[in-house]
Amino acid sequence: MNRTASTLLLRLALIGVILLVFTAGFAFAAGWLSPHRLTPADIVDSLQINSGVHPGFRRAHAKGLCIEGTFQANGNGTALSKARVFTAGDVPVIGRFSTGGGQPDAPDGRLVFHAIALSLTQANGETWRMALDDTPIFVVATPRAFRDFQLATAPDPATGKPDPVRTRDFLADHPETRVFMDWMRDQPLPSSFANGTYYSINAFRFTDAAGETRHVRWSLVPETPFEALDKSTLATLSPDFLFEDVVHRLRQGPLRWHMIVTVAQPGDPVDDATKPWPADRRQVDVGTLTINRAAAEENGACRNITFDPLILPSGISPSDDPLLPARSGVYAVSLTRRDGEPVDPSAASKNPEIRRGAP
Amino acid sequence: MKPAVAQFPLALRLVHWLMAILVIAMLFIGVGMVSTVSELRTWLIDLHRPLGILILCLAALRVCLRLTGRTPPLPDDLPIWQKAAAYASHLVLYALMFALPLVGWTMLSAGGYPIILFGTVHLPPLGPVDPTLFSLLRRAHTLLAFLLFLTILAHLGAALFHAWIRRDGVFRSMVPWR
Numbered sequence: 001m002n003r004t005a006s007t008l009l010l011r012l013a014l015i016g017v018i019l020l021v022f023t024a025g026f027a028f029a030a031g032w033l034s035p036h037r038l039t040p041a042d043i044v045d046s047l048q049i050n051s052g053v054h055p056g057f058r059r060a061h062a063k064g065l066c067i068e069g070t071f072q073a074n075g076n077g078t079a080l081s082k083a084r085v086f087t088a089g090d091v092p093v094i095g096r097f098s099t100g101g102g103q104p105d106a107p108d109g110r111l112v113f114h115a116i117a118l119s120l121t122q123a124n125g126e127t128w129r130m131a132l133d134d135t136p137i138f139v140v141a142t143p144r145a146f147r148d149f150q151l152a153t154a155p156d157p158a159t160g161k162p163d164p165v166r167t168r169d170f171l172a173d174h175p176e177t178r179v180f181m182d183w184m185r186d187q188p189l190p191s192s193f194a195n196g197t198y199y200s201i202n203a204f205r206f207t208d209a210a211g212e213t214r215h216v217r218w219s220l221v222p223e224t225p226f227e228a229l230d231k232s233t234l235a236t237l238s239p240d241f242l243f244e245d246v247v248h249r250l251r252q253g254p255l256r257w258h259m260i261v262t263v264a265q266p267g268d269p270v271d272d273a274t275k276p277w278p279a280d281r282r283q284v285d286v287g288t289l290t291i292n293r294a295a296a297e298e299n300g301a302c303r304n305i306t307f308d309p310l311i312l313p314s315g316i317s318p319s320d321d322p323l324l325p326a327r328s329g330v331y332a333v334s335l336t337r338r339d340g341e342p343v344d345p346s347a348a349s350k351n352p353e354i355r356r357g358a359p
Numbered sequence: 360m361k362p363a364v365a366q367f368p369l370a371l372r373l374v375h376w377l378m379a380i381l382v383i384a385m386l387f388i389g390v391g392m393v394s395t396v397s398e399l400r401t402w403l404i405d406l407h408r409p410l411g412i413l414i415l416c417l418a419a420l421r422v423c424l425r426l427t428g429r430t431p432p433l434p435d436d437l438p439i440w441q442k443a444a445a446y447a448s449h450l451v452l453y454a455l456m457f458a459l460p461l462v463g464w465t466m467l468s469a470g471g472y473p474i475i476l477f478g479t480v481h482l483p484p485l486g487p488v489d490p491t492l493f494s495l496l497r498r499a500h501t502l503l504a505f506l507l508f509l510t511i512l513a514h515l516g517a518a519l520f521h522a523w524i525r526r527d528g529v530f531r532s533m534v535p536w537r
Contacts, residue, residue: 011523019516026508029387031394038396125481127473143396304490305471310401314479318401326396335470340494 038144040329044337046150047330051102056343059334061115061131063106063348064098065243066300069254069291071120077286080214080261081206083315084122086286093289094119096302097193097246100133104346108242109234114190116198116220117307118289126313129305131327132198132220134190138273139180143326149177176274188228193246194255195224202309202327203270203319206261215264215319217277220257220289224249240348247294250358254292258285271320295357296349306335365431366532371424376535378417382456385410386508393501408463409476415460422453431532434525445517448510455507461485462503466496 024033031037047059054062070090077086085091095118099108117131140146152170153162171178190196198220207213238244249255263282269275297303310318310328318324348354366372385407392403433442467474468484470493475481486492522530 008524015516015519015523018519019512022515023512026387026390029394030390037394039394040396040400043396124479125473126479304488308472311473320398322396322398325398325400329393329396329400332470335490336494336497339470339490340498 038147038326040326040333043143043147043150043326043330044333046147046154047102047334050150050154054102054104055341056338057102057104057346058098058338059330060102061098061100061117062102062104063108063243063346064096064297064302065246065348065354066295066297066302067095067097067250067291068293068295068301069093069095069289071118071259071287071289073287074285076284077259077261078209080208080216080263080284080286081315082209083128083206083313084124084126085120085128085313086315089123091120091122093291094301094305095291096297096300096305096307097243097294099242104348105239107239109237109239113184114193114196114198114242116193116196117302117305119302119305119307119311122313127311128313128316129307129311130200130309131307132200134196134198135180135183136199136219137180137183137276138201138323139177140174140323141176141272141274142322145174145177146323146326149174180274188226189231191227191229191245192224192249193242194249195222195226197221197226198257202273202321202324203264204312205317205319207315207317213317215268215270216261217264218259218261218286221260223256223258240351240354243348244351244353247354247356247358250292250294254290256291257289259287259289260284261286271322273321273323293358296345296355298345298349299355299357304339306331308332365528366534366537367430368424368428369535371421371428371430372533372535374417374421374424375533378414378421378456381410381414381417382507383511385414385459386504386511389504405475405477408467408474411460411463412476412482414456415464418453418456418460421456431528433529434527437527441517444513448514448517451506451510452514455503455510459500459503459507462496462500466493466500469493469496 027033031039044059051059051062058064071085071093072090073086073088075086075088077083080086095116098115098117099106099110100113100115101110114134115132118129120128122128140149149170152166155161156163171181200218203215203217205213206216246255261284262277263284264270264277265281268277268281295301308328308331310324312318367375388403388407388410392400392407433445437445464474464482465485468486469489471488473481474484518530518533521527
């Protein structure tokens with residue numbers, strides 16, 4: 001081979017190597033070379049393994065009801081965050097009550113948590129979305145533990161029940177999950193969506209007008225007096241009793257909650273949703289949520305909203321809690337999947353009482 | 360004396376290399392941000408939106424420059440199929456420079472997401488909230504991004520082929536220096 005030909009070959013090889021390195025870099029960025037990297041789709045897959053695939057429905061908190069109302073800020077929140085939503089006045093709210101789990105037709109009597117999700121639209125067009133559970137602590141601290149929990153508690157195809165060995169092994173590795181399950185077993189649960197307290201699950205950062213940033217959690221505390229769910233009568237109740245109840249209540253009049261912001265002290269766990277904060281932390285009542293309408297998901301305004309907790313107005317930002325980016329990604333994948341699927345109305349949406357809505 | 364090398368106008372060459380960096384960075388950011396549940400995801404998405412809009416603006420500027428400026432012809436001795444491939448791939452690149460940001464913007468609108476550039480600066484929705492459209496555009500955004508990556512790969516390979524194998528002045532016509 002003459003010198004020119006070998007030079008050309010060398011140059012061709014160099015071009016090949018450059019293109020290969022470029023492609024390998026792209027593949028690395030995409031995670032194709034890192035099977036251990038946990039993707040949002042992996043977590044949605046684990047939810048589908050746990051609950052089955054129910055086309056058109058959210059992959060978690062599948063059973064729900066659309067609600068509408070207002071949030072009236074009293075102005076106290078402006079001391080903590082410059083978000084416009086805290087300036088005294090009203091903003092419109094679209095929201096959703098739901099029960100935990102991925103089955104849209106599950107009976108409400110299953111001992112899973114109740115949740116409320118809200119989308120608040122500020123006058124300047126910024127949106128604040130949130131999804132809150134009625135438990136002050138969460139079941140796991142990390143996205144990977146969440147995925148493993150879904151897989152460990154998935155029904156065994158042979159028995160239809162979770163494999164007790166897998167569940168036991170998971171709990172052995174995750175004492176925080178055992179704490180959560182004990183809490184669920186021992187605490188009185190609210191008898192209604194109306195008398196539940198809902199918690200932000202994760203910590204967030206509030207930044208005030210002076211630029212000072214504090215870690216906070218918030219909760220929605222009902223004006224409706226608490227009544228405990230009688231766990232012994234669950235089997236006799238309507239499968240949709242929680243949703244029927246709240247529709248009935250809303251026909252009588254609006255339901256109200258106070259948004260209570262709790263401010264962390266230095267040293268409080270702000271990146272671990274399984275750890276409660278001490279009870280004596282400073283609390284600020286920043287305003288009142290009034291819910292006055294309900295509609296079945298099919299007819300309601302909430303169906304197309306993803307309650308991604310990282311959709312935040314200026315003045316509120318995420319904490320370092322690893323669950324937050326995972327929630328955002330998982331909700332986006334769930335939205336992409338369900339929005340591409342034909343949907344049959346859920347049993348709750350066919351329930352005439354819920355269909356009628358409120359008022 | 361070397362024959363004079365016809366180059367693209369300086370402004371177009373500068374926009375080309377700026378966009379090359381931005382578009383490649385965007386492709387890596389895009390596939391990276393959706394592949395992880397880590398805090399990197401949030402950070403990359405916040406970068407992805409304003410970068411996409413910047414690329415859209417630069418693409419518009421570039422088309423104006425391209426249509427008003429003189430462009431050097433491809434060498435006469437270039438095989439016809441290579442000329443055709445060059446024109447077709449450039450057309451695809453231009454189309455995707457517009458399509459990806461516009462699909463992304465419309466997709467977020469259809470999904471009911473706010474389109475935040477930074478801080479309180481939002482863009483208006485580019486279409487209605489429409490679940491079916493969101494799902495379609497979300498998938499299209501990924502497919503078009505892969506198509507853009509493959510076209511850039513071919514473009515880069517062809518550019519280096521002109522620079523090192525054919526040495527016909529095509530590569531020189533786009534370098535930022537004279």
